[in-house]
Amino acid sequence: MNKIRVAIFDDNALLRDSISLLIGDTDNLELVGSFPNCKQLKDNITDSNPHVVVMDIDMPGINGIEGVVLIRKFFPDIHILMQTVFDDDDRIFAALKAGASGYILKNAGSAKLLDAIVEVHNGGAPMSPSVAKKVLNQFQSGKPDSEEDFNLSAREREVLGLLVKGKSYKMIADELCISYDTVRAHMKKIYEKLHVSSMTEAVAKAINKNIFGFF
Amino acid sequence: MNKIRVAIFDDNALLRDSISLLIGDTDNLELVGSFPNCKQLKDNITDSNPHVVVMDIDMPGINGIEGVVLIRKFFPDIHILMQTVFDDDDRIFAALKAGASGYILKNAGSAKLLDAIVEVHNGGAPMSPSVAKKVLNQFQSGKPDSEEDFNLSAREREVLGLLVKGKSYKMIADELCISYDTVRAHMKKIYEKLHVSSMTEAVAKAINKNIFGFF
DNA sequence: CAGGCAATACCCGAAAAGGTGTATATTTTG
DNA sequence: CAAAATATACACCTTTTCGGGTATTGCCTG
Numbered sequence: 432m433n434k435i436r437v438a439i440f441d442d443n444a445l446l447r448d449s450i451s452l453l454i455g456d457t458d459n460l461e462l463v464g465s466f467p468n469c470k471q472l473k474d475n476i477t478d479s480n481p482h483v484v485v486m487d488i489d490m491p492g493i494n495g496i497e498g499v500v501l502i503r504k505f506f507p508d509i510h511i512l513m514q515t516v517f518d519d520d521d522r523i524f525a526a527l528k529a530g531a532s533g534y535i536l537k538n539a540g541s542a543k544l545l546d547a548i549v550e551v552h553n554g555g556a557p558m559s560p561s562v563a564k565k566v567l568n569q570f571q572s573g574k575p576d577s578e579e580d581f582n583l584s585a586r587e588r589e590v591l592g593l594l595v596k597g598k599s600y601k602m603i604a605d606e607l608c609i610s611y612d613t614v615r616a617h618m619k620k621i622y623e624k625l626h627v628s629s630m631t632e633a634v635a636k637a638i639n640k641n642i643f644g645f646f
Numbered sequence: 647m648n649k650i651r652v653a654i655f656d657d658n659a660l661l662r663d664s665i666s667l668l669i670g671d672t673d674n675l676e677l678v679g680s681f682p683n684c685k686q687l688k689d690n691i692t693d694s695n696p697h698v699v700v701m702d703i704d705m706p707g708i709n710g711i712e713g714v715v716l717i718r719k720f721f722p723d724i725h726i727l728m729q730t731v732f733d734d735d736d737r738i739f740a741a742l743k744a745g746a747s748g749y750i751l752k753n754a755g756s757a758k759l760l761d762a763i764v765e766v767h768n769g770g771a772p773m774s775p776s777v778a779k780k781v782l783n784q785f786q787s788g789k790p791d792s793e794e795d796f797n798l799s800a801r802e803r804e805v806l807g808l809l810v811k812g813k814s815y816k817m818i819a820d821e822l823c824i825s826y827d828t829v830r831a832h833m834k835k836i837y838e839k840l841h842v843s844s845m846t847e848a849v850a851k852a853i854n855k856n857i858f859g860f861f
Numbered sequence: 862c863a864g865g866c867a868a869t870a871c872c873c874g875a876a877a878a879g880g881t882g883t884a885t886a887t888t889t890t891g
Numbered sequence: 892c893a894a895a896a897t898a899t900a901c902a903c904c905t906t907t908t909c910g911g912g913t914a915t916t917g918c919c920t921g
Contacts, residue, residue, distance in 0.1 A: 442800055489807060584897065585657055588704060589731075597842070597850035600878070613899050615879080620897085622879090629907090630846050630878075632812035638853060799867060815908070828869050834910080835867090844877085845908075 435552045438464035438481035440472070440498060441514065442490045446537065450485065453541050460548065469493035472501050481509060483552050485544075486531070488515045488522055496526050503530035510551040533557035581624045590617045594630060595637050650767045653679035653696035655687070655713060656729065657705045661752065665700065668756050675763065684713040691721055698767050700759075701746070703730045703737055711741050718745035725766040748772035796839045805832045810849050 437460055441447050447465045454462040464479030466472075468490055476484070484502060488495035499511055513526045513534035523534050532551040535544055547557040583591065593603045600618070604611045618633075627633050652675055656662050662680045669677040679694030681687075683705055691699070699717060703710040714726055728741045728749035738749050747766040750759055762772040798806065808818045815833070819826045833848075842848045 489803065586898065592704065594846060595850060597844070597847035599844060599846070609898085610900055612901060616899070617897095618878085619880080627812065628879075629812065629814060631809060631814070631849055634846055634849050635810060635812035801868065824868085825870055827871055830908080831869075832867095833908085837909085843909075 434459055434461040435483055435548065436461050436463045436479070436481045437483050437485060437548060438462075438466070438476065438479045439485045440466050440469060440475075440490065440495070441485070441487040442467050443487070446487075450544070453545065457545055460545065469495075469498040469501065472498060473505055476502065476506055476509070483548055484509055484511045485548065486511055486513055488513050488526055488534075496522070496529050499526055499529040499531050510554075512547055512551045512557070583621065583624055587617055587621050587624070590614060591621055591633065591637055594618075595634050649674055649676035650698055650763065651676050651678045651694070651696045652698050652700060652763060653677075653681070653691065653694045654700045655681050655684060655690075655705065655710070656700070656702040657682050658702070661702075665759070668760065672760055675760065684710075684716065687713060687716055688720055691717065691724070696724060698763050699724055699726045700763065701726055701728055703728050703741060703749075711737070711744050714741055714744040714746050725769075727762055727766045727772070798836065798839055802832055802836050802839070805829060806836055806848065806852055809833075809845060810852050 437454055439447055439450055439462070441450075444467065447467070451462050451465055454460045463481050464475055466475050470493065472493065486495045486498050486502075490498070493501070495513060499513070502509055502511055511531040513523065513531045514537050515523060515534060516537050526534065532554075533547060533556045535547040535557060539547075550557050589607065590603055593606060598606065600611055600614045604614045607614070618630075621633060622628055625633055625636050627636055652669055654662055654665055654677070656665075659682065662682070666677050666680055669675045678696050679690055681690050701710045701713050701717075705713070710728060714728070717724055717726055726746045728738065728746045729752050730738060730749060731752050741749065747769075748762060748771045750762040750772060754762075765772050804822065805818055808821060813821065815826055815829045819829045822829070833845075836848060837843055840848055840851050842851055
């Protein structure tokens with residue numbers, strides 16, 4: 432029986448090494464390449480000719496999602512398993528949209544990693560329920576994404592919009608010709624409605640729930 | 647000669663009214679509908695049967711960009727002119743990608759608005775040079791967007807990533823198991839490299855220059 | 862091996878943001 | 892019409908962030 436040929440892309444050398452050892456100890460898997468970035472991705476893959484690529488989602492230079500795009504473009508038969516440190520639904524979803532077959536958390540344990548590699552090679556799609564639901568929703572209706580309604584007033588949306596563009600309270604006050612304290616009053620309401628408690632959380636939520644759509 | 651049939655979607659009643667008056671005073675234009683949101687978009691357009699739709703980019707419920715998508719889907723022959731308060735390249739670009747024909751700033755003056763309506767009806771595409779350049783770039787090379795390199799180190803990217811997810815310095819310190827002051831040290835470097843000076847600016851830039859891609 | 866850079870960590874003072882409370886006029890809505 | 896929501900504004904106080912420094916460790920490169 433032929434071994435599953437596996438290649439790894441991850442900027443963390445330690446993690447690459449430990450996966451190497453892990454795969455070396457498993458007799459139905461074979462590590463054919465281990466790379467710290469996607470700069471030579473095309474050559475790397477041509478040379479190592481893997482069945483499965485294990486790809487870190489966060490990498491300097493070309494990131495993992497862009498890596499997925501490239502692999503899909505040049506090697507459409509290769510299955511890609513994403514690895515992430517955090518369970519970041521949106522990024523994982525993006526990776527899947529780009530053509531990854533599944534994903535696994537970096538702290539999931541070695542047995543699970545090996546299982547996931549075998550699973551993607553067999554055409555499976557290891558992923559968490561929350562991501563699976565997103566994928567399902569996308570398939571069911573061509574809609575962009577969950578359109579949660581936060582009941583923001585027009586003014587609140589305006590303030591949030593400026594926030595998302597990186598403005599400070601003071602700048603927002605100037606831009607809207609209202610007092611600093613009024614901006615704060617709006618912010619309080621916005622935080623309440625979005626269930627957050629800081630500018631950055633609000634910005635992150637505004638983007639991920641695409642309150643303004645299309646970033 | 648037939649008048650150009652125009653419909654307006656804007657949540658600002660005052661602005662709707664002033665545009666109504668404006669169009670009423672112009673003899674080659676005819677206002678056939680004026681709506682505060684896109685909830686009944688399909689019926690509204692079927693009933694009013696416009697040649698040109700003037701659409702606010704920011705609206706509660708279904709936003710202007712989603713509105714564009716819907717119009718393109720059901721009424722592919724209608725030309726859409728976007729209206730925005732701010733010259734937000736990214737959103738405008740998104741609207742154009744979604745199928746809008748052009749855009750105009752809300753404070754551009756009535757004469758320009760009328761010109762723009764006529765222009766889109768005649769197949770033109772009124773837009774600012776900076777947006778035009780983006781569109782051109784997109785056409786010239788299938789690349790996602792400007793891929794500026796900010797020379798962030800792996801650690802800095804990691805910190806910025808957590809920032810974008812809405813974390814505070816303290817949370818980042820905990821998550822990365824480093825001291826609060828080290829997070830600050832990284833932040834200083836990040837701000838320097840991105841040429842910004844606040845968390846929200848950094849988040850905004852990280853997203854708009856898609857340092858992490860795919861939001 | 863010397864110099865540069867990344868990562869770590871600490872200090873200080875100033876500025877910004879956040880939490881809570883109060884208040885008033887207007888608009889919307891049941 | 893009365894109640895609720897919105898937009899405006901101020902006060903007081905705490906926490907967080909920002910902009911300067913300074914310093915050590917380790918790694919990579921010329």
